[in-house]
Amino acid sequence: MWYNKKSYPQGKFFWAGKKPYFIANIDDAKLFRKFNGYAISKRLLDKFTELKIRNLIIIYRFVERNTIYITNPSTFKTKGILVAFGGHSQYILPLKNWEVHNTDFKDDPKDLPVVDLEKWGKDVEYQFVGNTAVPVKKEEIIVTPISFQQSLFL
Numbered sequence: 001m002w003y004n005k006k007s008y009p010q011g012k013f014f015w016a017g018k019k020p021y022f023i024a025n026i027d028d029a030k031l032f033r034k035f036n037g038y039a040i041s042k043r044l045l046d047k048f049t050e051l052k053i054r055n056l057i058i059i060y061r062f063v064e065r066n067t068i069y070i071t072n073p074s075t076f077k078t079k080g081i082l083v084a085f086g087g088h089s090q091y092i093l094p095l096k097n098w099e100v101h102n103t104d105f106k107d108d109p110k111d112l113p114v115v116d117l118e119k120w121g122k123d124v125e126y127q128f129v130g131n132t133a134v135p136v137k138k139e140e141i142i143v144t145p146i147s148f149q150q151s152l153f154l
Contacts, residue, residue, distance in 0.1 A: 009119065014109050022048075023059045023108050026069075035081050035092045037145065042082065042089040042092055047117055060098075069098040113123050 011024030026038055038060055048056055055150070060069040071093060080091035 010041060012108060012112055013115065014112060016109075017071055020053050020056045021059060021108075022056060023061060026062050027064065030073045032083075035083075035094055037081075037092045037097075038081075038096040039083075039085070039090040040076055040091040042091060043117060045076060045091065047120060051120070061071045065100060066104045068103060069095075070101065071098050132146050 011022055013020070013022050015021070022044075030038060032039060040058065055075055058071050058073065062068070075097060076091045076093050079097045080093040081091055082091055084090075
């Protein structure tokens with residue numbers, strides 16, 4: 001997932017079964033020491049709301065430590081701290097508000113399409129082929145009335 005007409009990677013969005021997930025890798029450099037937490041872009045949370053993605057599970061994966069941090073968008077918005085950073089707003093969620101698990105998490109889908117956050121839900125739709133989302137461009141369909149020929153058998 002990318003945004004801002006530039007390649008700023010955000011993470012992966014996918015469905016597993018009937019549950020939506022957003023997963024991103026983190027490391028020591030991504031910890032906001034002042035707030036002792038990890039951040040998510042406000043634009044990203046707003047897009048999830050705009051697209052009416054319900055029951056989203058957000059997973060931050062610290063690969064080197066075999067640790068995952070789990071939360072949801074409402075926790076980010078209610079317990080997070082909104083700050084301007086890097087030219088855009090971000091919610092920083094302190095570590096005490098994350099569910100933490102020491103586990104190796106390797107089962108996220110591979111080869112997902114790159115989703116442009118600004119266009120997601122507007123110019124491109126995604127359909128699933130197996131577990132992989134495949135982009136499908138929306139086309140304008142012009143509806144014209146078709147002349148109707150009466151059946152000879154009436």
